[in-house]
Structure formats: structure tokens, C-alpha cells
Amino acid sequence: MYRRSCSAASAVGVDALAQIDRPVLERYLADLQATVSGQKTHGEFIGLVNHFFQTIRQHRWDDTLPTTAVFFAEDYPKRAKLLPRALAEHVMTQLEQPANMDRWHDPVGRLVTLILMRCGLRVSDALRLPLDCIIRDADSAPYLRYFNHKMKREALVPIDNEVEAAIAAQKQHITARWPDGSPVLFPQRTANPDGTKPLIDSSYRRMLNQWLAEVDIRGEQVALDPDGHLAEVAWAKQRLGRVTQALPNGFCGLPLQKTCPHANACLTCPMFVTTPEFLPQHRQQRQQLLQIVSAAEARGQLRVVEMNQQVLGNLDQIITALEADEPPGDTQAADAG
Template identity: 45%
Template sequence: MTGQSRTRHDAPDPWETEYPKDIWNARHLGITALNRVTIHFDQITRPWLKILAKKWACWRLSTGLTIEPAAMGTKAIETFDAFLDTTPIGVNGTADIDRALIEQFLAYLHIHSAGQVTHRLRVGQFNLFLLTTRRHGWATDLPNTAAIYTEDYPKETIRQPRALSEHVMTQLEHPENLAKWTSPHHRLITVILMRCGLRISDAVALTQDCIVRDKDGAPYLRYLNHKMKREALVPIDEELEHAITDHIAHVNRTNDTETRMLFPHSYSDAAGTGHISTHTYSKSLRRWVARCSITDEHGHPAVVSPHRFRHTLGTRLINLDVPQEVVRRILDHDSHQMTAHYARLSDTSIRRHWEAARKINASGVDVTLDPDGPLADAAWAKQRLGRATQALPNGYCGLPVQKTCPHANACLTCPMFITTAEFLPQHHEHRTQILQIISAAEARGQQRLVEMNIRVLGNLDLIIGTLDDEHAADPAPESSSGDHAS
């Protein structure tokens, strides 16, 4: 920041040398950078716009904002500058930015980035730029009509699932594969990402005092949530606690210089606060996945990134029926909307498998549910409620929950009963039990009990025969993806 007083007589203010440059380096400014290190102004060709972009970025960094969001804002101004190259309207300064020009810019963004995450991001960042410029009086000639309204923002696109499948996670979590990590730093980071769902930027910055205990002695991992700028806690088990404790001893035994970091890099600063970078870990993760020959369900090399572990933990917790508020606190989400995303994905995945599975009733007859019919959503809602409130050990009840079951005997004689191949082991076990009951009833002369259970046995034979044929044709277990609720 030009004009600022020097902190030391023999050391110049870093802003005096960095500010005039078209590329700012965070480390030269004394700013800790987790992923991105630089902010680029070199692609903003209009001097008046570059001046404002630098003022905005400097002010944002002075408020404690990290380098990444500041760079995103500069990127939005760079996009606006590129848009001005395409319009015949002469724009020579902020006085020429009015609502009509902004509407053209919004149309430009729609053409070039519709459906992308950057679309909404660019609109939001440029709006912040206009608001801050007006608030601080950096451009007194900026028209009041230079505004972006709520309805100008594109609708948020529904994000696709990013959780890793259980097929992939089983390979990643296998002790033999974890042992293939050449760096103890990277191995422990991987375990922490899997079990705690931290962002990679928060994981690499963990300090050696990261374990705390509650009044009952239960261990928690304490970390700084850099995105939310607050300290957060996540419960951990004793196994992870011991792994962290052992790693601290290893670091202090093998590190040449004193450090307070859990994952210090090979060279450490005087304060002992240097840690390995997210880029270094991400690159090592890709190499480890390739070295372990991790594949997806189709036999293709699995695509694994650090942040997908976070999505996987969130999805797993929701699938285990952990309340959303608990999941929100574990992942330290700022809003319930983020956590609800995992619940929506879980429900979508369960529904997809339910619709794809062959369903038969107690008589072995196929039950057809049209996934594209006009009542598809309502039918699934009823089914989801039924699974939650009338779950059976060997199938599901298709009776509307508003009705009372009129059948006093077992569900296998009920026309509302529905089952799939995932329950074949239970059906085989049930058949063995039924045969034992019939044999004992015959020995005691209980003919009525024999007749009732022979009917159940007949239905079981129909169910097992039908589902066995299906299972033989497609031996892959339906629950291999880990998408079924537990």
C-alpha cells in the first residue's frame, strides 16, 4: 500500500515494492497463501480499471481476506475488461458504467459461462466491486444505476455427486495401500481427510496442539477453519488420536529445526510455522492412487482429490441417518443448505437403486413402479416414509402409512409386501427356520400351524426362486456402492 510508514527503519514496506507490479506475490506481502500465491492484474488492459482493481484487492487483503477470494475478485474485473473489448459502446471510465452496460455484461457472462460455477461467481464478485467502489468513494462519477439486482444472479446449478463410492473407498482405506505412502506426513493427512472431513488447506496447517479433550476425556481435533475464519472441533477416535500423538513425536525427533506444525515442510521459517503445501500433497495423492492401482467400478483408474474425502464423509454420515445438524457441526458448515446437499444426494442415490432393482411381492410376482410416471415423486416419497417407519428385515411394506395392516399373519402372506435380491440371505435363513417350525408342529400334531407355515414356505420358495434367477444373471450386489441407508 503506497504511502504507508515503514515498520522498521532498515526494511521497506513490502507494499511499496509490490503494489506497482502487475503481479502481486502473497509471500512478498507477508500473507500466508494456502493454494494460490499470486494475484494477476496484467490482463486488465484499461488503466483506470486496473487502478480500481488494485485498490479493491489491497483493501480486501487489509481486512484479513485470504489471497484466493481476492484473486477471484480480480478475475471478475478481468472478465469485465474482456467484455468491454467486445462492445461498440465507448467506455472511458466509471462514468460510462450504467445499468444498460451492466445488462450487456450479464448477457456476455451468460453466453460464455452459463451452467458453470464461475457464472454466479463472476456476477457476485463484480457486484461486490461496484458496491465497495461506491462505498469508499473511489469513483465519485459512478452512476447510481450501476447496480446488480438479486434477480440478475443465475440460479444455482444442482451439483452432481462428488463422494467417492464405497468400492473406491474400500481400496483407499485398506491398510496395505495406506502403508504404500512414502511420506508419513502424507499418510496421516490422508487418514485425517477420510475420517474428519477437513478441507486440505485446514489439514496441512494443523498444529501440534491440535488434540483437545472434553470433561469426559473424549478427544477432539482442533483446527482453524480458514474459509470461515474460526476455530473448529471435530470428534476423533482413540486410534486417530494415537496416530497423531506418534506423529508429533516423529516430527520432533526428526525435524532439524523447532516447529509447532504437525506437518512441517523440509525447510521451516524462524517462527516454526511453515507447513507442507496443498499442491505438494495433492500431487503426491495422485501418485499414491496410481501406485496402488485404485480403480472404479468399471475398472478404470479412480479419480481422487483431497476435497472428495470431505464429500464422502458427509454422504456416509447422512446414509447412516446421522441428523443433519450433527453433520453440519462435524463438517463446520456455515449454513444448513450445504449439509442438506448431502441428504439430497443420498435420497437420489437410494431412489435410483430402488427403481433399478427388480421388485416382487409375496407371491413372486413382479411389482412395477414407473419412475417416470406422473406420480413418481409422490410414490417415492411414500416409499421413503415406508422404509423409515415400516422397515422389515426382509423387504419393505408397500401399504400406505395412513392405513392399518389388516393381516395378522406374517408379511410373507401380505399382498402389500415387496422385496428385492438384497434380502436373499434373510430369505434363505427364514426358509430354514420355517422348515424347523413345520417339522416341530407336525411332531406335535399342530395341523393348523403346519398349514399356515406351509403357505409361508410356498411364498418363500417363489420369492427365492425368482430372486435367485435374477441374482445369477447379475451377481454384483446391489449395495456395493454403499448407497443404501443403514
């Protein structure tokens, strides 16, 4: 940076700070545009020189530096838009095939990948899962308990039997290797005598790259059997990808920018009335809401989280009221108030 700046200044006959004005800076910008346009260093060269000017003024090293010797926000190159990081649906379909998952030689890497796919966690959150990361609700349904470091709060996400069984097997392995116990589900394997250090990102990514090399995903479309299991999974993913609110009998796909006077309004309406016979629907809807909120938190969709948190709170109150012991023959109903 220093040599480039000095070369640019000498090329236009500048040998003192007092001679640096806007035309000189524009020549410098033109030189950068011609030589490093599109490169990361383009903006860095401008920022470093601008910071140098600010430091001179801050410490009053040379008061002859003109006030016009400054770069503006418009002088910096526009950052190129990054491509979406999400995998294509047909690629995920191939990765999730049992035959490809069975290519994992490392059970730890397989379990981490399974959690990422099924639960939507970030890699950093998954690797730092506590050893006792499974809790159960009143119906004994298993949930994965983890700390969402981006949102800085604990979160829950429902899990299936396969994930639950794999976590139980991992806990047994950890207990066998570290009899005194380990606070994390995935301890680092080396330089970790007491098992307190979690697996680092680079270790998992190395395992992941080895697995992907064996799977050899080429991004080709896969024809799904309409009556097969994968077709059902693809259908569910397509629908759930557009979910913003859970409803008692389905989901709401209304754009978040719009307000619907009816979708889920019953659960926040003081005129809403329900009875114990609807408890199964309420419990099912609560599980769906928890899944939506957890997935939205993991993706940073604060609007979706906000929309469903109030509904979830009212639903908890309704379920509690309906589950309370009532005198025989009492037909009093619970409301959303």
C-alpha cells in the same frame, strides 16, 4: 472487457454516454448470450460494465449517463449448480483398504489422510494440528484436539489406537529433526529452519495425487463379504451417516426439521431420574455426543450442533453429580435439572 463493450456500443451507433439506454444494454446482453453463454466470463462482463456505470455516477464524471443505464440482478446468468464434492461410498471403501493405505510412501501424507478419513477434519485444520494434539478423558480414552477455523473454536473428536500410535511416531520424528521443538504436528519441510511453519495445502495435495495415481481407484463397485471387516464398517457408516442425536441405547434418525417429544427428552426433562448404576451408559453416550458434535461442526451443520449441545451440557451435570462422593447408603438420585 473494454474492447468488447466498445465494439458492442459502436455496432449500434452509440458514441456518447447519453445514448446508453435500456435497449442498448439489452442488445449487449443478447450479444453476451450468443458468444459467452455458460462461461465464467458471462457474468463478469456484465458486472464490470455495471461497476463502470456506478463509478461514473459516484465520481460525477459525466452527468449525461441516463439513470436507466444499469443492469439488474435478473440480467446476470444463473450460476450452475455444482456437483456434490463427497466421494461415493464404494470409492471411500477402496481408499480405506489397508492394502491401499500401505501404498503411501510418505508417512506424513498417510497420517494426514488417516486423520481426514477417521476424524472428518478439513485439510486446513488437519495440517495445522498442534504438536500436542492428543488429550485424554477420565477413562483415559484418547481424543484429537484441534481448532475448527470455520467455527472459530476448539473441538475434540475420539480417535482409535492406530491414529494415536501414528501421531506418537510423527511427534518422535519432529522432535528428532527439530530438537528445540515445533509448535505444529506437520511442519513444512523446506524453508522452515525452526519448524514453525505448517505444511501447506498444495504440498499435501501433491502427495495425495501421487498416492491416488498409484492406488488407481476407478470407481468400481466392490463386493463386500457379509462376514468380513469391511462389511461391518460399511454398515456402521450407513447408519452413522443418518445420525442427528445420540440416545442411551442407539441413535435418532429423525429429520432435523421435525421435533420429537421423546428423543433425548429425558436428559433435558426436570422429571428425569437416574442413579450411579447407569454411569457407564452416560459416559458412553457422552463420547457419542462429542463425536456427533465434532463431526457436525466440521461439516457446518449448525442445527445438529445446537440440538446436541444442550443435551451434552445436561449430561455433563448428571455425570458430575453421580460421580460425587455420597454417604454410604445414600440413595439420592441425580436429575436433569
